[in-house]
Amino acid sequence: MKITKEQSFEENRKFLGFIKECPTSYQTVNTLKKIFDEAGFVQKEEWEYGFWNKDDAFGSPDGEYKGYVIRNDSSIIAFRVPACKSPKGFKIVCSHTDSPMFKFKDNGEYGNSDTCLKLDVEKYGGMITQSWFDRPLGAAGRIVCDVDGILDSILVNISEPSFIIPSLAIHMTRGNDASKTGISVQKEMQPVAADKGLYELIRKEFGIKQSDILGTDLYLYNTQEGCIMGENASLISAPRIDDLQCVYSTMTGFIQTRCQDKPERDEYIKVYAAFDNEEVGSLSRQGASSDFLPVVLRELASVKDITGSGFNRMLSKSFMLSADNAHAMHPNYSEKADVIHRPDMNGGVVIKYHGGQKYTTDACTGAFVKQICKKADIPYQTYYNNSDVAGGSTLGNLVMSNLSVKAADIGIAQLAMHSSYETSGAYDTIYMSEFVKEFYGKETQI
Known part of the structure; x- marks a missing residue:
């Protein structure tokens, strides 16, 4: 997959504008709300009567039911329910809205x-x-x-x-x-x-x-604004790259995914989730460990009159991607990286593994991610911690405590994670967006 400097500059100019609009998780969710509104999504409230009104559920031209739910002003779940009678399962991508x-x-x-x-x-x-x-x-x-x-x-x-x-x-x-x-x-x-x-x-x-x-x-x-660096627009530096780069790129992939030419053939409910409080453990009512995602998924299934064991069968045919930025190999501290698995900025989607299950990726789910990348000619790389260096935690395994689906942890390689000003690969913004489009797309079966 070839990316030109013009493409990189244009997409990352938009991304840096997104960062400027998103100083905290509250502004991030409000910015996402505006984007979804412009794309024809309808806001639903958890408490309102007739939350999932089947009479107006499929009013869009492509037969999709498109909406989103916000909890605590700081977490958001958006969805695209297809027109088919009985969806096979869910395709879910999660990221987080908060930063240190x-x-x-x-x-x-x-x-x-x-x-x-x-x-x-x-x-x-x-x-x-x-x-x-x-x-x-x-x-x-x-x-x-x-x-x-x-x-x-x-x-x-x-x-x-x-x-x-x-x-x-x-x-x-x-x-x-x-x-x-x-x-x-x-x-x-x-x-x-x-x-x-x-x-x-x-x-x-x-x-x-x-x-x-x-x-x-x-x-x-x-308040320092981000910048695009290099003659080839190859790097970006900005505040809050972790995890707004994944929030932004997975959102663009989610919105830009095309429906089937024949909507009734679209067989998966597409779900985009951006949670608050990942940086402090995700244990809040709006965090990844809460019931927010399971509640929304059950309600989405009920639109198709799927409940109980039918819902459980949907979960068995579902897949979740936990998208949170990863550590690139630091050129001045290469000894901190694994001896083999050393992601580079602009090296493509990072697939994260951990023997202690801090990441959800296993042999099967990692192979699934690699298969998507290979078919679409999207570069990918793998990450393991240096065996003597403890790594951080993320969303995937916390979501899994309430929702058992196949899952993999992915991210974008960056330097200076959790600094007030971070650096990452500019091309990776596009690689992640294109990968998410392929994941949500019609050709990808779970």
Whole structure:
């Protein structure tokens, strides 16, 4: 599969625009909502009566029932139910909407507002802490207000650089190197306001007073824009590449997958899921370990009057891809990689394996992924941890705790994972999207 620099620049320009619109999981889901709305998907609520109304289920020209469900403003599941009478199973792709960053504590402003106002923050997820020093920071997430007796969740985004975490001058650190002694988040990582505090910025931009705010889920984020690097547009650097690169590329593949020329021959329900809280264990009600995906799948099957043992038979014919970025071999730390399985940026889709089952891929499911790649001429590579280096966890095995389907873990190779500014292969954005289209496509049978 040949990718030109023009193709890479055009697609990754869109991807970097997507990142800019998605500072937190709340804005990410809202951005996905807008994209799905424009593509003709209909929002459904878990609580509404007639959630799956069969009378209007297949109103689209291609006979599909296209919709999405949002939970907690920060996780989303979209679906495409075909016109056939009895779907064989589900084709599912999962990714996650959150990234490591600093979370603001309620009413967490202190210090002198005239000289130095600081924010009280805590770590969200496992980050490369020192990468957050001396970065221009904005704040985003959601606030909850009492509006005429009704609690209203409001998305906010202070996108202008308004805070910074200043490092200590080299002249004052001699004999006390922070890289050796560790970094105290409570002492050293408290952001300093440029002039106005966070609540004042919210009041000025959104007209909401601090006294009207009853709850916050607000995060500090790096406002630096991403960039495309190299004469051949081969690399991208940006905040939150993990896991927004998979969120974006799997979404484009999901939307762009064509239906069968004869819709009644499309035999699988296509599902796209983007979960929150992967970076902190996925144990929330909107996380990958929750009942969110199983609930939606059962409701989708019920549209076709499939319940009970019929639903279980559908699961036996289903397949899930857990898409979360992978470690590329670091050119300065090659000893940290496995001696053989050392993914490169722009090397194609990464298939991840782990003997301790942190990844769901086995011989059969990995072969299935490779088969799709070979048929479509999409490059792929394999990842194992260095046997002496512990790896991270991801979505796949957590989803599997509530849903037993065939599954594989895949990703895109990147450097500096969990830094405030990361780097990955630009061509891989396209490789992943094309792979997902093939997975969802009519030729792929499970």
